Amino acid sequence: MHDATAHDDSKGQYFWVWGALLALTAVEVVLGYKQIFSPVRMLEVLLVLSIIKSALIIGYFMHLKFEKALMRWMLVFSVTACFVIMYFFFFPDAGRILRLGVQ
Amino acid sequence: MADATLQHDAVGHGLPGAYEAPLFGAYSKKVGMWLFLASDSLTFGALLFAFCYVRIYTAWPTPFHVQSIINSTIMTGCLLSSSLTMVMAVFAAQRSDRTWTRYWLLATMAFGTAFIVLHGMEWSKLIGEGLTLPLFPKPAHAAVGEMVDISKNTPQFPATFFGLTAMHMLHVTIGVIYLGVIAFRKWFLPVLGVLWIVGYLLIPSDNVFHWGIHALGLGLIVAAVILFLKPKDYDAQDVEVSGLYWHFVDLVWMFIFPLVYLLSTKIT
Amino acid sequence: MATPATVHAHAPQGFIRKYIFSLDHKVIGIQYFFLALTAVFVGMFLSLLMRIHMIWPAAVLPLVGEIKPETYLSLLTMHGTIMVFFVLTTAPQGGFGNYFLPIQIGAPDMAFPVLNMLSFWTTFVGFIVILAAFFVTGGAPLHGWTGYPPLSALSSAGPGEQLGADLWITSIAIFCVASLMGALNFITTTLDLRAKGMTMMRMPLTVWSWFITAILGLLAFGVLLSAGILLLMDRNLGTSFYVPLVVVNGVVMGHKGGSPLLWQHLFWFFGHPEVYIAILPGMGVASQILSTFSRKPIFGYRAMVYAMLSIGFFGFMVWGHHMFMSGMSPYSAFAFSLLTMCIGVPSAIKTFNWLGTMYKGRLRFHTPMLYAIGFVSLFVSGGLSGPFLAQPILDIQLHDTYFVVGHFHLIMGVAAIFGIFAATYFWFPKMFGRMMNETWGRVHFFITLAGTYAIFMPMHYLGMAGQTRRYSQFTEVAYQQKLLPLQTFMTYAAIITIAAQFIFVINLFWSMFKGPKASDNPWECTTLEWTTATPPPHDNFGGVTPVVNHGPYEYGVPGAAKDYVMQTDPPTGSAH
Numbered sequence: 001m002h003d004a005t006a007h008d009d010s011k012g013q014y015f016w017v018w019g020a021l022l023a024l025t026a027v028e029v030v031l032g033y034k035q036i037f038s039p040v041r042m043l044e045v046l047l048v049l050s051i052i053k054s055a056l057i058i059g060y061f062m063h064l065k066f067e068k069a070l071m072r073w074m075l076v077f078s079v080t081a082c083f084v085i086m087y088f089f090f091f092p093d094a095g096r097i098l099r100l101g102v103q
Numbered sequence: 104m105a106d107a108t109l110q111h112d113a114v115g116h117g118l119p120g121a122y123e124a125p126l127f128g129a130y131s132k133k134v135g136m137w138l139f140l141a142s143d144s145l146t147f148g149a150l151l152f153a154f155c156y157v158r159i160y161t162a163w164p165t166p167f168h169v170q171s172i173i174n175s176t177i178m179t180g181c182l183l184s185s186s187l188t189m190v191m192a193v194f195a196a197q198r199s200d201r202t203w204t205r206y207w208l209l210a211t212m213a214f215g216t217a218f219i220v221l222h223g224m225e226w227s228k229l230i231g232e233g234l235t236l237p238l239f240p241k242p243a244h245a246a247v248g249e250m251v252d253i254s255k256n257t258p259q260f261p262a263t264f265f266g267l268t269a270m271h272m273l274h275v276t277i278g279v280i281y282l283g284v285i286a287f288r289k290w291f292l293p294v295l296g297v298l299w300i301v302g303y304l305l306i307p308s309d310n311v312f313h314w315g316i317h318a319l320g321l322g323l324i325v326a327a328v329i330l331f332l333k334p335k336d337y338d339a340q341d342v343e344v345s346g347l348y349w350h351f352v353d354l355v356w357m358f359i360f361p362l363v364y365l366l367s368t369k370i371t
Numbered sequence: 372m373a374t375p376a377t378v379h380a381h382a383p384q385g386f387i388r389k390y391i392f393s394l395d396h397k398v399i400g401i402q403y404f405f406l407a408l409t410a411v412f413v414g415m416f417l418s419l420l421m422r423i424h425m426i427w428p429a430a431v432l433p434l435v436g437e438i439k440p441e442t443y444l445s446l447l448t449m450h451g452t453i454m455v456f457f458v459l460t461t462a463p464q465g466g467f468g469n470y471f472l473p474i475q476i477g478a479p480d481m482a483f484p485v486l487n488m489l490s491f492w493t494t495f496v497g498f499i500v501i502l503a504a505f506f507v508t509g510g511a512p513l514h515g516w517t518g519y520p521p522l523s524a525l526s527s528a529g530p531g532e533q534l535g536a537d538l539w540i541t542s543i544a545i546f547c548v549a550s551l552m553g554a555l556n557f558i559t560t561t562l563d564l565r566a567k568g569m570t571m572m573r574m575p576l577t578v579w580s581w582f583i584t585a586i587l588g589l590l591a592f593g594v595l596l597s598a599g600i601l602l603l604m605d606r607n608l609g610t611s612f613y614v615p616l617v618v619v620n621g622v623v624m625g626h627k628g629g630s631p632l633l634w635q636h637l638f639w640f641f642g643h644p645e646v647y648i649a650i651l652p653g654m655g656v657a658s659q660i661l662s663t664f665s666r667k668p669i670f671g672y673r674a675m676v677y678a679m680l681s682i683g684f685f686g687f688m689v690w691g692h693h694m695f696m697s698g699m700s701p702y703s704a705f706a707f708s709l710l711t712m713c714i715g716v717p718s719a720i721k722t723f724n725w726l727g728t729m730y731k732g733r734l735r736f737h738t739p740m741l742y743a744i745g746f747v748s749l750f751v752s753g754g755l756s757g758p759f760l761a762q763p764i765l766d767i768q769l770h771d772t773y774f775v776v777g778h779f780h781l782i783m784g785v786a787a788i789f790g791i792f793a794a795t796y797f798w799f800p801k802m803f804g805r806m807m808n809e810t811w812g813r814v815h816f817f818i819t820l821a822g823t824y825a826i827f828m829p830m831h832y833l834g835m836a837g838q839t840r841r842y843s844q845f846t847e848v849a850y851q852q853k854l855l856p857l858q859t860f861m862t863y864a865a866i867i868t869i870a871a872q873f874i875f876v877i878n879l880f881w882s883m884f885k886g887p888k889a890s891d892n893p894w895e896c897t898t899l900e901w902t903t904a905t906p907p908p909h910d911n912f913g914g915v916t917p918v919v920n921h922g923p924y925e926y927g928v929p930g931a932a933k934d935y936v937m938q939t940d941p942p943t944g945s946a947h
Contacts, residue, residue, distance in 0.1 A: 237609030
């Protein structure tokens, strides 16, 4: 709000971000068809691309890059921490079901 | 109450007031929206985790044709572009340029509506091909083919597809209504009502959206209640906060699109 | 902006805007409090029916008639759900948090008053919806408050699993939305509306506890919401997220390939933080009261804050200790076990600091103090059985026995309830302008303390002897005959304890109208709510915003005129 004028002249960067997002989407779609990677690697690559895209959206469109550091870190940390914890405990179980062959 | 609002606006504008500086350095509405988004991202995150969890131990089909992928790519483009127009709307609002704020918001809503319509057509097409849930309304003539087999053998596939995308579509719908209320206030309500009734009457009753359109009715009621409780003119802060929500909806799609669509493309 | 502001600048007139759809956080807090009071009596009545049924299974009871095994399951489901959601989450956070968080930080109201009102009325709708489950075809659901599928996902799985279960899930989802609205309001208020001088490290521990609870609620309820949506889809759209290929009464269900473990993971990802959502406000209240009535600063203020923060943080990483017996990966079980043990450390720090606060203090044994001490006692005795259950090896024996029931009732149920009682006796003068009766408060305390121990302590022995929870009848089972006297004893204790709660209710309502008038600061406490009038005016401080110069617990300061220094007192050389 108060620093609206400071960013007004840099409106161009949002077009760059928009272009980058579209380009990354194109890369994803191409990857989806080219099958350069094995499925698991493919998943990882797509997820990394998605995280880059969401970081661009959060940082620039949602303006988090220009917020106070405390707010930035608190929000990003709490949400990311939850996902990391879930990641470490959900997926071993799913793999286990696969190995046990439960129907 | 009003004192809270007034003082708290003083805080938001960085004026020296009777309060400690806000810890996050932003006005309360923005902090509140960010907190809501943190919570909502966990809601979506849990859904995506459930999706991946099921997917890991299930032999996953890859049935999406080129048309589906092209369609969903266009949808992605719509959402991304709507984010850009939203940013422009926020800029216009910060310049206090009401006309352009309204135009940019309208553009954002148009992109969002395009997304919903494209997605709805995609849904109808897939349901027509036989990718369906057991309790969805049955199409007039029974479909045959790959999608029917998938629905029968891997019920998780349609379940996760419809579950995730329905939740996201609901968020986009809420977003469009939200932006409409911000842009046009109470004058948006009749538009919404007309869309609801017309949609309900025009969509055939064997289509899920015949029932899904009632989301608009619910949105109408909630929007009316909120407009009744806070009948105010929305300012730049409100536009920025609605923008946060809109970008978040865009962000979620950045995960749903590759996970649901791209990892299930049909390679011929 | 100006128009609505001037409209609402004065206290609203008219009964409806003042008492029903009020935007005033104090009225909303009292509304939450009475909602929880209603809910606690419903829940208590259900538990009474269960206890009676357990020793006199043939008895025909009022309102429910003869209790069949499935009726018993309905009773325990509704008891658990109502108690956990509509009492333990609603009263300390929604009730006292709403009323006192803004006042204690010097704010005129919450950051979003309209959202606050909506969050109460959403909670109210959730409560009505869950009560409706009693009256629909098939009755209330059977699946326990944890709602494990496949039982909860199949409408043919039992009589209560028809519309009742749908209503149950809907109610939970509504409650999630209400809690989200409440939580983000609490957090924003704490971040943005602290009066001048009220730095984070000068906030009373109650404010800290509500703040951390709100963060937990914000992150946890979102996950429960999506778990509930998936369960509703399983039930009403025929999907199979949670349901594997199952056969019910010889009929193959149309589901296949789902994983019941998925629900357990999602549910307990919410469920364990929920335990802390229930107990953390109690911890805050106990800290406040112990310090005030010991006339000593709280022992280790910063340690208390960091302990609560780390309890909140670890609370998200231990949900698997509810699932040791579920067929979860044993490696995860190992990690969960270790992390669960870690939570004992901050809990022990808190207990140590409470005892340190009381040590060599000039203790004043008013009713709130008694309840705060009771809270510490129950927290310790309930907490000690935690490390037993945290070990997968012991959990094999103790899982789903009365040991678990005793454990969580002591620490999450009764300890949190004692926190609520302490808060009620402590803040009643400020809320209603009158004092509660001390004598009857003490009588109530001693009966309740002895009664809860008499009910829940024997459960540990029953559990170790192998008595399983959620079974409706033990009288006909030969090898459990010897445990029956203990069960009978517990039932009598429960009847007496529940009867004693009427002392509290009568005391509450009698004092509300007939109690002696309270002064502005009857307990000689230092925090901001005691600087304003009793009861506080519409904007809390009568048009001024207090300026804070002191920490929250400056009791017995050397060289001061009184034995306590209000937070708003002018700065002195001796105070920091």
